[in-house]
Amino acid sequence: MLRRISSILIAAVGALVPGWALGGQELPPGYELVWITRDDLSNQGPRMNNHGQIVWDQWEEGVDESAEIVLYDNGTFTQLTHDNYRDVWPDINDDGVIVWSSFRGPMGPFGPTAEIMMYRDGVITQLTDDDEYDYRPFINAAGQVAWPKTFGLYVDKSDIYWYDGSSVRRLTHDGEAEARSNQAVRINDAGHMVWTRYDFFVNPWESEIRLYDGSRIRTISPPGVFEPQVPDINNLGDAVWFYNNGTDSQALQLWHGGHVLSLTDGRNGCLNDLGHIYFIRWHEPGGWQGWLYRDHRYYQLTDDPFWNTDGDINERGEIVWRAGGPTAPRDVRALRRFGVGDLNCDGSVDAFDIEGFVVAIADPALYALLHPECDRMLADVNDDSSANAFDIDPFVDILTN
Ligand SMILES: [Ca+2]
Ligand SMILES: [Ca+2]
Ligand SMILES: [Ca+2]
Ligand SMILES: [Ca+2]
Numbered sequence: 001m002l003r004r005i006s007s008i009l010i011a012a013v014g015a016l017v018p019g020w021a022l023g024g025q026e027l028p029p030g031y032e033l034v035w036i037t038r039d040d041l042s043n044q045g046p047r048m049n050n051h052g053q054i055v056w057d058q059w060e061e062g063v064d065e066s067a068e069i070v071l072y073d074n075g076t077f078t079q080l081t082h083d084n085y086r087d088v089w090p091d092i093n094d095d096g097v098i099v100w101s102s103f104r105g106p107m108g109p110f111g112p113t114a115e116i117m118m119y120r121d122g123v124i125t126q127l128t129d130d131d132e133y134d135y136r137p138f139i140n141a142a143g144q145v146a147w148p149k150t151f152g153l154y155v156d157k158s159d160i161y162w163y164d165g166s167s168v169r170r171l172t173h174d175g176e177a178e179a180r181s182n183q184a185v186r187i188n189d190a191g192h193m194v195w196t197r198y199d200f201f202v203n204p205w206e207s208e209i210r211l212y213d214g215s216r217i218r219t220i221s222p223p224g225v226f227e228p229q230v231p232d233i234n235n236l237g238d239a240v241w242f243y244n245n246g247t248d249s250q251a252l253q254l255w256h257g258g259h260v261l262s263l264t265d266g267r268n269g270c271l272n273d274l275g276h277i278y279f280i281r282w283h284e285p286g287g288w289q290g291w292l293y294r295d296h297r298y299y300q301l302t303d304d305p306f307w308n309t310d311g312d313i314n315e316r317g318e319i320v321w322r323a324g325g326p327t328a329p330r331d332v333r334a335l336r337r338f339g340v341g342d343l344n345c346d347g348s349v350d351a352f353d354i355e356g357f358v359v360a361i362a363d364p365a366l367y368a369l370l371h372p373e374c375d376r377m378l379a380d381v382n383d384d385s386s387a388n389a390f391d392i393d394p395f396v397d398i399l400t401n
Contacts, residue, residue: 025303027299028292028335029372030345030378031317032336032345033302035331037331040060040061040329041058041060041061042058042060043057043324044330045090046334048318052314053072054072054320054332055069055070055071055090055091057070057088057100059086066083066085068080069100080124086103087102091137091139097120098118098119099118099137100116100117100137101114101116101117101136102115103115113132114135116128131153133149133153133158134149135149138186142189144165144187146163146171146193147160148182148185151176155183156179158181159172160185160212162187164191171217172197172217182197182210183195184229190235190237192214192233193212194241196208198229205227207229209229211255225253225260228241229241230268234271234273236273238256239255239271240253240263240269240271240277241255242267250266251265252264263293265281266280266281268310276293278301278313278321287304287305288307288309289308290311290319290321301319302333305328309321316337338374339378340383341353341357341381342378343355343374343376343379344374356379357395360379360387364387379395
């Protein structure tokens with residue numbers, strides 16, 4: 001029955017699903033793939049803000065029981081923590097405020113429990129201090145932070161907590177009381193949150209996607225959709241998650257305007273305000289590849305032996321994710337937008353971009369023909385969402401300064 005409802009949903013919106021891009025890797029115009037790290041360390045869980053600053057956790061595999069938080073900012077690497085605690089799962093907002101979990105709390109059955117840490121203007125503060133696991137925090141533009149806290153030290157009972165900018169508050173109460181597990185929370189800039197509420201005490205386990213819209217909590221995944229989980233939410237209130245549609249097969253659903261649309265097979269989706277969705281798919285003979293849904297098209301971003309997994313997308317359409325494993329070292333990789341004014345997409349803005357700039361504002365079709373890998377909107381130097389004559393003076397300013 002569950003499966004049947006799922007397939008009816010998919011059939012109903014099948015016309016929305018464009019065909020697959022066949023034959024391997026394809027990038028959206030105006031972007032390049034770059035390695036942010038390329039080393040023997042384990043680099044995991046990268047997150048990125050709208051300035052292209054990236055945070056992740058790093059440790060030495062098999063050697064180092066601790067882990068540290070690293071910040072990448074325009075070519076510079078800064079290690080934010082220097083201690084024997086396990087510092088993991090960072091997130092960063094546009095003000096450069098960073099939150100993460102540090103396993104420095106009172107002892108639990110598996111060692112020290114986890115607390116929420118916050119880095120702001122060079123100062124680290126600790127938001128929680130108890131013998132439960134406070135883990136995987138996410139921060140929004142306002143500096144509000146959301147995360148799950150375990151009860152009885154087990155993740156099969158957990159509730160959502162959040163920091164409102166001055167104090168820690170509790171959002172859900174059914175983890176502790178009813179043995180549900182509220183996990184994988186994301187928070188948008190309005191303070192709205194989505195998460196998965198699991199019931200691990202039935203077999204097979206069940207779940208629902210929950211939404212807090214600022215006033216109340218409700219379930220937004222349709223009844224009958226099997227094991228929906230791991231949602232993300234953008235600032236328009238759209239959400240994406242995936243569900244189990246068969247043996248070892250997952251599919252993405254989008255919550256938009258109060259309706260649920262089925263997208264395609266894949267999992268771990270994250271979305272921005274432009275409606276771009278980064279997600280991953282399993283490719284035989286054995287690798288996770290990164291995919292992008294953008295402007296009604298699908299792009300396969302990677303086609304390699306690495307496991308390209310957990311990621312993040314910003315409002316410039318840039319994406320960061322972990323590449324590596326299961327045996328190769330884990331590194332941070334990114335889909336990065338070329339700089340404004342770089343109309344030949346060679347990585348620098350100089351006199352060689354003048355011709356491309358002129359064509360970009362005078363003849364878009366010709367520009368697309370001459371620079372298929374590039375994007376004429378990189379000529380929008382004054383950032384008003386149009387590439388036209390008003391961009392000439394600001395472009396000249398870039399060239400001459
Ligand atoms: Ca540490
Ligand atoms: Ca704790
Ligand atoms: Ca250039
Ligand atoms: Ca413009």
